[in-house]
């Protein structure tokens with residue numbers, strides 16, 4: 001697989017280069033030059049395959065020239081060692097639970113696959129790989145747990161002070177070893193800006209081998225396509241043919257992967273991009289004007305993104321054709337009040353406890369069904385995190401139903417450590433240079 005930059009279609013880099021560079025020098029994003037089609041017979045019989053088999057088939061369609069079959073199979077089995085069940089809640093409504101990995105969020109798919117791809121490409125004796133990552137909550141935990149103990153790597157995680165939940169903070173700050181956490185006095189966008197500036201800084205690049213683990217890394221996008229195929233397989237097995245996916249979106253990596261899956265040959269009828277009031281994309285699809293804004297804090301804090309990085313990838317997948325994007329992607333926004341109502345409604349009507357991000361995806365399905373009464377598709381809303389990560393948001397009687405997984409209990413006894421920094425780049429640079 002060769003990749004180009006969304007800012008320069010003449011550029012050609014290998015997958016390995018794209019993984020380690022993370023971002024092209026021209027500040028575009030890497031995209032495959034060609035999107036191969038999955039074997040049609042495989043797609044037609046997909047219900048016969050398991051998640052690891054589907055993952056291997058999809059990954060090898062993209063990466064067969066970069067990673068030999070045996071190695072790729074082993075890598076996938078190691079990275080994707082947990083399930084992604086599509087749980088039926090009523091006739092035609094399913095919740096896709098993506099929180100059965102170690103950090104209890106869907107970002108485990110991307111982070112675990114990426115860390116193993118990087119480790120695979122690192123040769124003995126090569127310079128230490130420095131992973132810089134900004135997180136609005138869940139990325140950090142997934143990356144920390146994904147890289148923990150991976151030899152020859154060091155991870156620096158920036159997170160906004162006071163804007164991540166207690167469990168998220170524990171996942172970021174209790175690891176030690178090759179993982180360090182930095183608490184930034186600012187927003188997620190400030191954290192992301194610091195990381196982006198570091199990647200563009202000549203001095204830092206001369207001294208360190210920097211790489212990113214944000215959703216901009218192409219190796220995070222690929223494993224996120226696996227569960228779209230696997231869900232389709234699960235639904236097809238039960239006799240459903242028409243499927244729509246509702247994706248709670250912040251940086252638009254998750255839905256970007258869904259759209260990549262579609263371009264690879266996954267038969268999907270419609271995608272719904274569900275956001276909170278950080279609604280750059282819904283506004284764009286309504287008005288045709290792409291205008292980013294500073295992010296606003298909401299209950300669904302992992303989606304508090306005013307400038308969604310991966311949107312350029314989606315436009316690239318559709319050759320900048322806004323009308324074509326609109327045909328495949330419907331987008332809705334929801335306020336915190338609506339989110340809370342959604343949580344109560346899911347509990348009452350479907351007897352299910354959904355985290356705030358998940359609730360937004362559910363609300364978007366309801367809205368879509370109201371606006372498209374003739375569409376009888378099965379609808380899948382993606383549950384991107386376990387409800388226990390956001391304990392403060394639930395009314396007491398719903399909170400009481402949340403079961404705390406064992407992974408979380410183990411963290412509570414560990415000491416917390418984070419370094420504190422402001423939002424100025426010079427301070428961050430100095431911190432990094434100290435090593």
Ligand SMILES: *Cc1c(COP(=O)(O)O)cnc(C)c1O
Nearest residue numbers: 138250251252253254302384385
């Ligand atoms: C990161 C995250 C999202 C948003 O995913 P994007 O790929 O950034 O759109 C949604 N929900 C949760 C729980 C997350 O951690």
